[in-house]
Amino acid sequence: MPVIDALYRQRLRSARGDQETSRLSADQYRLAETKRDLNDLQSKLESRRYDQPELDPTINALEKVVADNNIGDRDREMLQDDLRRLRDFREHHDGYEAR
Numbered sequence: 129m130p131v132i133d134a135l136y137r138q139r140l141r142s143a144r145g146d147q148e149t150s151r152l153s154a155d156q157y158r159l160a161e162t163k164r165d166l167n168d169l170q171s172k173l174e175s176r177r178y179d180q181p182e183l184d185p186t187i188n189a190l191e192k193v194v195a196d197n198n199i200g201d202r203d204r205e206m207l208q209d210d211l212r213r214l215r216d217f218r219e220h221h222d223g224y225e226a227r
Contacts, residue, residue, distance in 0.1 A: 155197045162189040178221050187214050 165186040172179050193199075194207045 158189065158193050158197055162186070162193050165189055180218065180221075183214070183218055187211065187218070190214070 165182070169179065169182055169186050172182065190207065190211055194204055194211060199207070
């Protein structure tokens with residue numbers, strides 16, 4: 129599922145970001161919170177449960193990581209692509225709820 133793939137890729141990139149930003153506590157906090165949110169969201173999506181109240185703050189947290197964290201340009205571009213996918217999913221999630 130493309131959205132789940134995007135979440136998985138983002139988690140891997142965030143893990144790399146942890147290594148790149150280990151000296152910046154604000155970056156570490158944002159990454160840890162975003163990873164926690166993404167893990168929770170992915171678990172729900174894998175169970176085919178759509179949770180927009182959880183998706184919105186997760187997108188916001190990822191936006192903050194992209195905007196504020198000290199990450200490389202390549203990682204930032206990939207995270208921006210993941211953000212686009214998450215936003216697209218939010219707008220076009222019809223039929224994804226549990227059946």
